[in-house]
Amino acid sequence: MKRPSCQRQLEYIDRIVDLNILRQKRKSLAIHILSDGQPVELRVPLRCPWSEIESFLESRLDWIHRAVLEVASRPREIPPGFKDREIHYFLGKPYPLKLSKGKGKVSVCDGFLNIQCSNHLDEEKVSKQLDKFYKSSSLAIYEERIEVCVADFPVFIRPSGLRVRKMKSRWGSCSQNGEICLNTLLIQKPLAAIDFVITHELCHLIHFGHNKKFYALLDRAMPSWRESELLLSSKSEPFQHFLF
Numbered sequence: 001m002k003r004p005s006c007q008r009q010l011e012y013i014d015r016i017v018d019l020n021i022l023r024q025k026r027k028s029l030a031i032h033i034l035s036d037g038q039p040v041e042l043r044v045p046l047r048c049p050w051s052e053i054e055s056f057l058e059s060r061l062d063w064i065h066r067a068v069l070e071v072a073s074r075p076r077e078i079p080p081g082f083k084d085r086e087i088h089y090f091l092g093k094p095y096p097l098k099l100s101k102g103k104g105k106v107s108v109c110d111g112f113l114n115i116q117c118s119n120h121l122d123e124e125k126v127s128k129q130l131d132k133f134y135k136s137s138s139l140a141i142y143e144e145r146i147e148v149c150v151a152d153f154p155v156f157i158r159p160s161g162l163r164v165r166k167m168k169s170r171w172g173s174c175s176q177n178g179e180i181c182l183n184t185l186l187i188q189k190p191l192a193a194i195d196f197v198i199t200h201e202l203c204h205l206i207h208f209g210h211n212k213k214f215y216a217l218l219d220r221a222m223p224s225w226r227e228s229e230l231l232l233s234s235k236s237e238p239f240q241h242f243l244f
């Protein structure tokens with residue numbers, strides 16, 4: 001098993017990142033972001049001087065910060081359960097499930113996500129019902145938000161189409177023919193986060209990669225995008241604001 005030669009913390013704006021520095025038989029320095037909640041690994045040559053390690057870290061602080069946020073904002077691998085009163089999110093707000101036997105209707109009402117299901121004790125069936133609801137509501141809401149984002153965009157651009165899909169590792173993507181694809185699970189996030197992903201994809205319709213021009217356009221289109229990006233990684237509203 002590899003042992004960290006040194007552990008330390010990196011401070012950047014309002015975030016502290018745990019770091020393991022591993023000395024290895026290698027020629028160059030490399031940063032590895034493993035998964036959310038795990039320390040970032042910095043792999044360095046056995047005899048690399050500390051001054052070199054420090055300046056390497058200094059020059060990449062912004063990149064590390066961004067990469068850690070990106071990993072934290074990926075959709076969670078382990079989904080919550082689908083029993084009565086379990087919490088699920090819709091447009092950034094937490095709702096307990098209220099399950100009943102019925103004909104497959106889902107609605108948000110009186111602070112609950114009401115799900116009628118042929119067998120409401122079957123978690124897989126409930127989950128499918130909720131997925132259907134997320135999909136149908138995401139299509140309608142994303143179309144509306146695209147209109148808002150297109151109107152606010154500094155350059156005239158319009159996606160050629162919209163597709164929605166449940167995805168495990170990304171919030172959105174765009175194709176070469178100008179079509180935008182958005183994750184149906186994004187509907188769990190606040191509108192500002194949805195607008196951020198749409199605006200991000202609109203920028204990709206002009207600049208393909210995440211280069212300087214891309215970020216300059218994103219800054220113009222949505223000056224507060226960094227705050228909206230943070231909403232993607234949080235569960236949104238804290239539970240204490242929530243009444244059963």
Ligand SMILES: [Zn+2]
Pocket residue numbers: 200204210
């Ligand atoms: Zn992108």
